[in-house]
Amino acid sequence: MKKELKGxxxxxxxxxxxxxxxxxxxxxxxxxxxxxxxxxxxxxxxxYPEDEKAVxxxxxxxxxxxxxxxxxxxxxxxxxVTNKSxxxxxxxxxxxxxxxxxxxxxxxxxxxxxxxVPILDLDENVxxxxxxxxxxxxxxCTKGVIEHMIKQGxxxxxxxxxxxxxxxxxxNFLAYNAGNFGIVGMTQSxxxxxxxxxxxxxxxxxxxxxxxxxxxxxxxxxxxAANTPIGRNxxxxxxxxxxxxxxxxxxxxxxxxxxxxNGGTIMEH
Amino acid sequence: MEKELKGxxxxxxxxxxxxxxxxxxxxxxxxxxxxxVITGTGRDxxxxxxxxxxxxxxxxxxxxxxxxxxxxxxxxxxxxxxxESDVETLVQSTLERFGSLDILVNNxxxxxxxxxVPIVEIENExxxxxxNTKVYGSFLCSKFAAKEMISQNTxxxxxxxxxxxxxxxxxRMxxxxxxxxxxxxxxxxxxxxLALDKITVNSVCPGMTETARLDPIGRGAxxxxxxxxxxxxRVGTDEEVADLIAFLSTDRARFITGQAININGGxxxxx
Numbered sequence: 001m002k003k004e005l006k007g008x009x010x011x012x013x014x015x016x017x018x019x020x021x022x023x024x025x026x027x028x029x030x031x032x033x034x035x036x037x038x039x040x041x042x043x044x045x046x047x048y049p050e051d052e053k054a055v056x057x058x059x060x061x062x063x064x065x066x067x068x069x070x071x072x073x074x075x076x077x078x079x080x081v082t083n084k085s086x087x088x089x090x091x092x093x094x095x096x097x098x099x100x101x102x103x104x105x106x107x108x109x110x111x112x113x114x115x116x117v118p119i120l121d122l123d124e125n126v127x128x129x130x131x132x133x134x135x136x137x138x139x140x141c142t143k144g145v146i147e148h149m150i151k152q153g154x155x156x157x158x159x160x161x162x163x164x165x166x167x168x169x170x171x172n173f174l175a176y177n178a179g180n181f182g183i184v185g186m187t188q189s190x191x192x193x194x195x196x197x198x199x200x201x202x203x204x205x206x207x208x209x210x211x212x213x214x215x216x217x218x219x220x221x222x223x224x225a226a227n228t229p230i231g232r233n234x235x236x237x238x239x240x241x242x243x244x245x246x247x248x249x250x251x252x253x254x255x256x257x258x259x260x261x262n263g264g265t266i267m268e269h
Numbered sequence: 270m271e272k273e274l275k276g277x278x279x280x281x282x283x284x285x286x287x288x289x290x291x292x293x294x295x296x297x298x299x300x301x302x303x304x305x306v307i308t309g310t311g312r313d314x315x316x317x318x319x320x321x322x323x324x325x326x327x328x329x330x331x332x333x334x335x336x337x338x339x340x341x342x343x344x345x346x347x348x349x350x351x352x353e354s355d356v357e358t359l360v361q362s363t364l365e366r367f368g369s370l371d372i373l374v375n376n377x378x379x380x381x382x383x384x385x386v387p388i389v390e391i392e393n394e395x396x397x398x399x400x401n402t403k404v405y406g407s408f409l410c411s412k413f414a415a416k417e418m419i420s421q422n423t424x425x426x427x428x429x430x431x432x433x434x435x436x437x438x439x440x441r442m443x444x445x446x447x448x449x450x451x452x453x454x455x456x457x458x459x460x461x462x463l464a465l466d467k468i469t470v471n472s473v474c475p476g477m478t479e480t481a482r483l484d485p486i487g488r489g490a491x492x493x494x495x496x497x498x499x500x501x502x503r504v505g506t507d508e509e510v511a512d513l514i515a516f517l518s519t520d521r522a523r524f525i526t527g528q529a530i531n532i533n534g535g536x537x538x539x540x
Contacts (some may be wrong), residue, residue, distance in 0.1 A: 188538040195500030195535050229464035237526040250512040253505040256535035266525040267457045269540030
């Protein structure tokens with residue numbers, strides 16, 4: 001693989017899990033030569049899944065090690081993406097350490113669980129949390145980062161992680177549907193604004209992907225796989241590789257799109 | 270770049286032009302290590318655009334040379350993709366020459382021109398030709414290629430060229446809209462049929478791209494104003510479209526199927 005992102009600096013939010021799209025995207029970007037800043041929320045080690053505990057996983061610090069293994073530099077930051085001063089700190093530290101920002105992956109999301117209930121049972125604080133992390137977080141991070149991209153004057157890449165839930169509504173998905181449809185709309189709006197600055201903005205919409213996020217639905221896992229046309233769920237690496245592709249120079253004419261990556265389950269646009 | 274497609278064989282239809290998505294795709298796939306079968310219709314050299322004439326461009330033979338310059342093998346075949354016997358020959362001679370068929374890029378299309386008139390004025394034969402080349406041609410090539418890919422049992426890739434015109438209807442584009450919307454329906458159906466055989470089927474929908482195909486609209490005020498209306502403020506290049514097709518051809522893209530992916534600088538985002 002050519003180091004086509006040599007000299008570029010990326011921020012990947014929500015990249016502390018062992019099995020997760022944030023981690024694989026950070027590693028895929030590092031493989032292409034980018035230096036990578038990874039953020040997490042500072043999860044409590046006692047809440048880690050068993051496989052993380054078993055290998056002595058240390059959240060964003062372990063992801064940073066994987067980035068360094070690829071020969072790139074890494075920086076870890078604990079940040080709540082819905083908190084304006086946290087986001088400012090994340091950007092300031094990135095600039096201080098690396099001097100620039102070229103790539104932003106808006107990956108952070110609220111953990112899946114208590115939001116997957118009928119509307120009547122959906123707690124307003126849970127709703128708020130899901131929408132806030134996804135939408136306000138993406139807004140704040142993007143706003144902070146594009147200021148630097150515009151000043152740098154040589155373009156940039158923003159990839160927002162949406163979902164199949166950003167294309168199609170499903171019962172008991174109210175908050176998650178709202179958050180992810182929101183991302184698709186924001187992606188289109190940002191693309192129209194930032195195109196003239198050569199900042200590409202796209203969203204990626206994965207279907208069911210094997211990450212620790214999905215550990216709460218393992219009972220249905222095989223059924224979900226059987227319901228995909230290709231007969232299996234996706235891997236975090238498959239999504240990470242695609243996010244990295246969208247950050248290369250060659251993909252610069254892909255702009256404003258929300259691209260499905262789901263083994264054929266959803267073909268809606 | 271590691272040669273991700275080493276040992277793979279690709280067919281790219283309609284790849285004889287100097288400035289064209291077919292040629293660029295053949296080269297991009299060769300750059301990743303694939304051997305390439307290139308088809309064209311055997312254009313009359315007298316009809317070549319000036320830039321092709323001035324450098325002595327020789328249609329698919331010149332594309333084949335560019336493929337060989339990437340270190341890959343190339344084979345050229347004059348093919349009418351709307352003729353079953355031609356398509357059978359295309360697939361058979363691909364297998365005889367390279368031993369497998371792994372990637373099909375359905376790129377051939379009727380030229381831009383007489384079809385761009387109001388529907389009440391369009392000649393029936395012109396309408397049929399646009400649909401026939403795009404839809405029936407992609408069907409025939411996919412049918413014979415997919416049969417082979419299924420029996421090889423090593424997966425495969427089918428990539429159909431659609432267009433922004435496959436997402437949004439426009440006045441004076443009736444035939445082209447019909448053909449490209451059809452490609453997307455066909456892509457979804459075929460993707461579902463072939464998914465368990467590990468054959469992914471996707472379409473790529475470019476917006477305005479700098480190719481010889483668009484020479485009829487010139488490069489004057491109309492071109493400039495259209496380019497300015499694209500959020501990125503420019504038209505695309507054949508290489509950019511080819512690079513997406515090449516990505517979709519790799520193992521990295523194995524979870525992407527049934528999609529119609531826009532590549533257009535942001536001009537169409539709604540679907």
